[in-house]
Amino acid sequence: MLIAAFMAAAGLIFLYTGGSEDEAARDITTEEAQLLSQVRTNNHGSEPMAFRMKVPTPEKEIILDGYVDWTVPFIYSRYDFDGDTRLLQAIPGLVAHGPDHEAFERAAVSQEGWGVRPILPGDNYGLTRTETDLDVLISSLFTLTATEEDNPVFLQQEATWQGTEAIDGVDVDVFQAPIMVEGDTQMGVPDARYSVDGSGQLRRFEVNLGFEENARIDFLLEKTVDSAELVPIDLLGGPAGEAQSMDEELATTVSQIRSSNRWSTAGFEFTVPQPTGELLTGKGQINWGNMTAYSAVSDGDGHRLEIVKPGGFTTRKHGSDSLAFPVPASDWQTIAAGSDEAQAEFGPVEALLYRLLDMAADSPDDPERLVEHGVVLREYEQEGEPVYVVEYPIQGDEPTEPGQAAFRYHISQNELTVIEMNTETGMARLDLDRSQDVSNLNPPWEVTSVIG
Numbered sequence: 001m002l003i004a005a006f007m008a009a010a011g012l013i014f015l016y017t018g019g020s021e022d023e024a025a026r027d028i029t030t031e032e033a034q035l036l037s038q039v040r041t042n043n044h045g046s047e048p049m050a051f052r053m054k055v056p057t058p059e060k061e062i063i064l065d066g067y068v069d070w071t072v073p074f075i076y077s078r079y080d081f082d083g084d085t086r087l088l089q090a091i092p093g094l095v096a097h098g099p100d101h102e103a104f105e106r107a108a109v110s111q112e113g114w115g116v117r118p119i120l121p122g123d124n125y126g127l128t129r130t131e132t133d134l135d136v137l138i139s140s141l142f143t144l145t146a147t148e149e150d151n152p153v154f155l156q157q158e159a160t161w162q163g164t165e166a167i168d169g170v171d172v173d174v175f176q177a178p179i180m181v182e183g184d185t186q187m188g189v190p191d192a193r194y195s196v197d198g199s200g201q202l203r204r205f206e207v208n209l210g211f212e213e214n215a216r217i218d219f220l221l222e223k224t225v226d227s228a229e230l231v232p233i234d235l236l237g238g239p240a241g242e243a244q245s246m247d248e249e250l251a252t253t254v255s256q257i258r259s260s261n262r263w264s265t266a267g268f269e270f271t272v273p274q275p276t277g278e279l280l281t282g283k284g285q286i287n288w289g290n291m292t293a294y295s296a297v298s299d300g301d302g303h304r305l306e307i308v309k310p311g312g313f314t315t316r317k318h319g320s321d322s323l324a325f326p327v328p329a330s331d332w333q334t335i336a337a338g339s340d341e342a343q344a345e346f347g348p349v350e351a352l353l354y355r356l357l358d359m360a361a362d363s364p365d366d367p368e369r370l371v372e373h374g375v376v377l378r379e380y381e382q383e384g385e386p387v388y389v390v391e392y393p394i395q396g397d398e399p400t401e402p403g404q405a406a407f408r409y410h411i412s413q414n415e416l417t418v419i420e421m422n423t424e425t426g427m428a429r430l431d432l433d434r435s436q437d438v439s440n441l442n443p444p445w446e447v448t449s450v451i452g
Contacts, residue, residue: 024162024163025160025161025162025163025176026160026161027156027160027161028155028156028159028160028161028175029156029161030152030156032159032161032173032175033152033153033155033156033159034152035173035196035198035200036150036152036155036159036175036177036194036196036200037149037150037151037152037155038149038200039144039150039194039196039200039201039202040143040144040145040146040149040150040180041146041147041148041149042199042200042201042202043070043144043145043146043202044070044071044145044146044147046070047225047227048067048068048069048225048227048230049067049068049069049070049219049220049221049225050065050066050067050219050220050223050225051064051065051066051067051068051077051141051217051218051219051220052064052065052217052218052220053065053066053077053137053141053215053216053217053218054213054215054216054217054218055130055133055134055137055209055215056133056209056211056212056213056214056215057129057130057133057211058129058211061213062079062080062081062130062134063079063080064077064078064079064088064134065077065078065079066078066088067225067230068141069227069230070144070145072091072230072232072240073091073092073142073145074089074090074091074230074232074236074240075088075089075090075091075138075141075142076088076089076230076232077089078100081130085100086098086099086100087099087100089114089232089233089236090119090138090142090236091232091236091237092119092142093118093119093424094116094117094118094119094236094425094426095116095117095118095119095135095138096114096115096116096117096233096235096236096426097114097115097277098110098113098114098115098233099112099113099114111233111234111235114233114235115273115277115278115279116233116235116236116273116277116425116426117273117274117275117276117277117425117426118275118424118425119135119138119139120132120135120136120139121275123275125275125276125277126276133209133215136207136209136215137207137215137217140179140192140205140207140217141205141217143179143180143181144202144205146180150180155177158177158178159175159176159177159178160175160176160177161173161174161175162174162175162176162193165195167195167203167204167218168203168220168221168222170197170203171197171198172195172196172197172203172204173195173196174193174194174195174196175193175194175195175196176191176192176193176194177191177192177194178190178191178192179191179192179207190207192205192206192207193205193206193207193214201219201221202219203218203219203221204216204217204218204219205217205219234420234427234429235273235426235427236426236427237403237420237422237427238378238389238427239378240378240403241377241378241379241389243375243376243377243402243403244375244376245371245374245375245376246370246371246374246375246376246390246392247371248367248371250376250388250390251367251368251370251371251374252367253411253414254365254367254370254374254390254392254409254411255364255365255366255367255370256364256365256414257359257365257409257411257414257415257416258358258359258360258361258364258365258394259360259361259362259363259364259365260414260415261288261359261360261361261416262288262289262360262361262362263288263289264288264289264360264434265285265286265287265288265289265436265438265441266285266286266432266433266434266436266438267283267284267285267286267432267433267434267435267436267438268283268284268285268286268295268356268430268431268432268433269281269282269283269284269430269431269433270282270283270284270295270349270352270428270429270430270431271428271429272348272349272352272421272423272428273423273425273426273427273428274299274300274425275425276300278299278300280297280298280299280348280349281297281298281299281321282295282296282297282298282306282349283295283296283321283322283323284296284306284323284353285323285436285438285441286356286357286432286438287438287441288357288359288360291309291310291357291360291452292307292308292309292441292443293307293308293309293353293356293357294306294307294323294327294441294443295307295308295323295349295353296318296320296321296322296323296324297315297349298321302317302318303317303318303319303320303321304316304317304318305318305323305324305327305328306349306353307327307332307443307447307451308350308353308354308357309357309443309447309448309451309452310337310357310451310452311336311337311450311451311452312334312335312336312337312339312342312450312451312452313334313335313337313342313346313350313353313451314332314333314334314335314447314450314451315332315333316328316331316332316333317331325440326440326442327440327441327442327443327444328444329444329445329446330444330446332444332446332447334446334447334450334451335451336450336451337451348421348423348425348428351421352419352421352428352430355407355419355421356419356430358394358395359394359409359416359419361394361395365392365394369393370392372399373392373393373399374390374391374392374393375390375391375392375402376388376389376390377389377390377391377402377403377408382412385412385413386412387410387411387412387417388410388411388412389408389409389410390408390409390410390411391403391405391407391408391409392405392409393405405422406421406422407419407420407421407422408420408422415432415434416432417431417432418430418431418432419432
């Protein structure tokens with residue numbers, strides 16, 4: 001994802017270091033190539049690092065003060081643009097912008113008011129030149145880490161030494177080299193400037209976005225960062241944590257989640273990030289007894305009602321963001337599962353609601369399979385009770401690496417409370433409310449005769 005995003009940037013904006021090389025520029029030595037080859041692995045093993053990013057614009061320079069944790073990886077920063085101070089969080093492929101607070105208190109950042117979107121989306125969605133330039137810098141920042149050293153032979157062929165300077169009182173060598181990405185080929189990858197100290201630590205990274213001044217990222221190595229407070233918002237997946245295998249006790253509890261839902265009901269609310277950075281919202285009710293999910297969905301195009309059943313889904317226009325009772329009897333646009341129309345119209349809302357339907361079963365899941373393939377991503381407390389955020393495969397799911405599953409579940413007091421769905425535009429979330437009265441959920445015959 002990271003490589004694709006970065007190469008998209010290279011095609012969108014001519015990223016270059018430009019200009020004639022300094023007269024002092026020369027080929028790098030074997031020792032310098034070895035030093036440069038270790039830069040990204042040095043970052044990979046480092047603690048979260050403070051940085052200052054300077055992004056030129058036609059009007060004025062934008063400065064972002066922030067932190068990068070390459071082990072997650074994750075960026076968190078604050079910036080001022082046209083008098084509007086904003087917060088920024090990013091993971092590879094996704095960037096979120098949110099409201100500022102009175103102080104840059106990482107632990108105090110609210111979950112409210114954020115919008116998340118893909119970095120350099122295929123469709124520009126009206127992004128400004130400054131926003132796309134910032135995306136390029138964010139993508140570049142994520143390239144500055146690797147688990148293995150870069151090829152010093154390649155660097156000796158392609159990199160040049162540009163001179164020396166002092167950064168924060170530390171002498172550095174300045175190199176011009178291709179932006180290093182994963183993979184054996186560097187064809188078409190733009191150059192950047194790397195300012196590296198004698199220990200192989202990157203002190204400054206620069207690219208030219210077509211302005212008089214280079215965009216640059218200075219790494220503030222002397223500034224300490226409390227990594228415990230570097231936490232992504234829920235739209236970016238929430239705190240990373242360290243995944244642990246399920247023990248037998250928890251696996252037994254989780255194995256009974258779906259069977260305990262089989263004849264139960266609940267209300268729910270959900271949010272689904274959109275490519276534009278906006279959030280689609282919805283509220284509804286689920287009756288696992290007759291396998292019906294009924295919701296009111298709101299997005300930039302208005303409101304609609306939607307019913308999802310195992311045999312398909314159906315929608316109709318609606319005048320508000322609230323459910324209608326009794327359930328309207330007509331004007332539904334019904335789509336049967338497996339049809340060509342279903343493939344064309346099936347989207348993230350339907351994927352999330354179908355997974356909600358799937359969270360009921362006639363019999364418990366196999367606890368031994370959960371011990372083998374289930375993981376606990378993290379644990380937190382809510383109203384004094386422990387909540388486990390878990391991934392585990394249900395029917396039809398293939399086991400995945402920890403943190404890579406399409407769905408994750410919050411389990412509290414032996415009940416499912418939250419479903420999260422990993423999408424290309426951010427983390428969708430559905431919260432369950434067991435206290436709602438779902439007795440009026442009766443789908444019309446016009447719908448049930450087609451989709452069950």
